[in-house]
Amino acid sequence: MWVGEEVTGPVFALTLRTGLIALNLAAVAVIAVVLVTKVLSLRASRGERLPANVEAPPSDETLEGSGLTATLRWALLFSAILAVALPLYWLLEPYRQSDAELAFDERAVKRGEVLYANDQMEAFDAAKSLGCANCHGTDGGGGSASFVLTGTAQGDPEARPVQVVWKAPAVNDIFYRFDEEQVNQILTYGRPGTPMPAWGLAGGGPKNEQGITDLIAYLRSIQVSPAKARAAVRRAVQDLRDQAADAPDRAAQNLARAERALAEATTPEARARAQDDLEAARVAVERSRAFAAEVGNASEG
Numbered sequence: 554m555w556v557g558e559e560v561t562g563p564v565f566a567l568t569l570r571t572g573l574i575a576l577n578l579a580a581v582a583v584i585a586v587v588l589v590t591k592v593l594s595l596r597a598s599r600g601e602r603l604p605a606n607v608e609a610p611p612s613d614e615t616l617e618g619s620g621l622t623a624t625l626r627w628a629l630l631f632s633a634i635l636a637v638a639l640p641l642y643w644l645l646e647p648y649r650q651s652d653a654e655l656a657f658d659e660r661a662v663k664r665g666e667v668l669y670a671n672d673q674m675e676a677f678d679a680a681k682s683l684g685c686a687n688c689h690g691t692d693g694g695g696g697s698a699s700f701v702l703t704g705t706a707q708g709d710p711e712a713r714p715v716q717v718v719w720k721a722p723a724v725n726d727i728f729y730r731f732d733e734e735q736v737n738q739i740l741t742y743g744r745p746g747t748p749m750p751a752w753g754l755a756g757g758g759p760k761n762e763q764g765i766t767d768l769i770a771y772l773r774s775i776q777v778s779p780a781k782a783r784a785a786v787r788r789a790v791q792d793l794r795d796q797a798a799d800a801p802d803r804a805a806q807n808l809a810r811a812e813r814a815l816a817e818a819t820t821p822e823a824r825a826r827a828q829d830d831l832e833a834a835r836v837a838v839e840r841s842r843a844f845a846a847e848v849g850n851a852s853e854g
Contacts, residue, residue: 665771693725693828797848
């Protein structure tokens with residue numbers, strides 16, 4: 554059960570706890586009054602009383618008359634209370650359990666929101682927040698992060714590291730792409746080779762399993778509807794197609810600039826750098842053409 558889910562059941566189930574607390578407070582007050590009255594009556598009484606084991610016992614008329622009647626009245630009163638309270642408790646217990654479960658989930662979502670938040674969100678706590686929203690957006694709709702691609706990540710161990718702007722995926726539709734176990738795995742161990750770090754203790758991060766579970770609870774609470782998720786996928790596919798279609802032209806422009814730079818170079822060092830840039834631009838042209846062909850031939854799954 555998650556925040557926003559409809560809870561069915563009698564409205565007065567929510568006030569049972571309050572009623573029981575009030576009943577207990579009233580019982581404590583009655584007991585306190587009786588004790589105070591007894592103490593005051595003892596102080597007010599004059600003369601010395603005989604011990605209870607020395608006093609004359611009540612007569613049979615008292616024991617079988619007024620005394621027995623008073624005892625039976627008290628027994629009837631408490632039996633009536635039990636007769637009403639036990640069925641009422643039995644009827645309301647399922648709703649109490651569901652309300653407790655809902656309250657547990659709500660607390661988990663709030664803790665997860667604090668962990669997810671950045672300083673642009675009301676839930677941000679400088680001592681607790683992990684700043685997930687810095688990359689994935691305050692609404693979970695995705696964002697970007699600065700990242701350095703090593704030569705190995707570029708496919709060439711001898712290539713120079715390159716700083717890029719990494720597109721961070723949306724997480725407000727993550728449960729349409731992964732199940733809870735997979736999301737737990739991603740949060741715990743991160744994504745090697747990407748800006749996504751490991752957050753779980755098992756992966757070398759700072760959060761225990763409870764913290765990871767709280768993050769998952771918050772992510773569930775911000776999931777968009779299936780219709781919005783499908784629309785976002787369609788937009789992403791179209792953006793990818795537009796990017797692939799434009800890639801060869803951009804690569805060709807970069808190649809032309811590299812050729813002009815080589816022609817204008819006047820020193821050996823400048824010509825060497827320009828030659829490296831020219832080779833990289835030629836590779837980029839080939840890759841952009843292959844990328845455009847691959848995207849053009851792809852079908853939507």
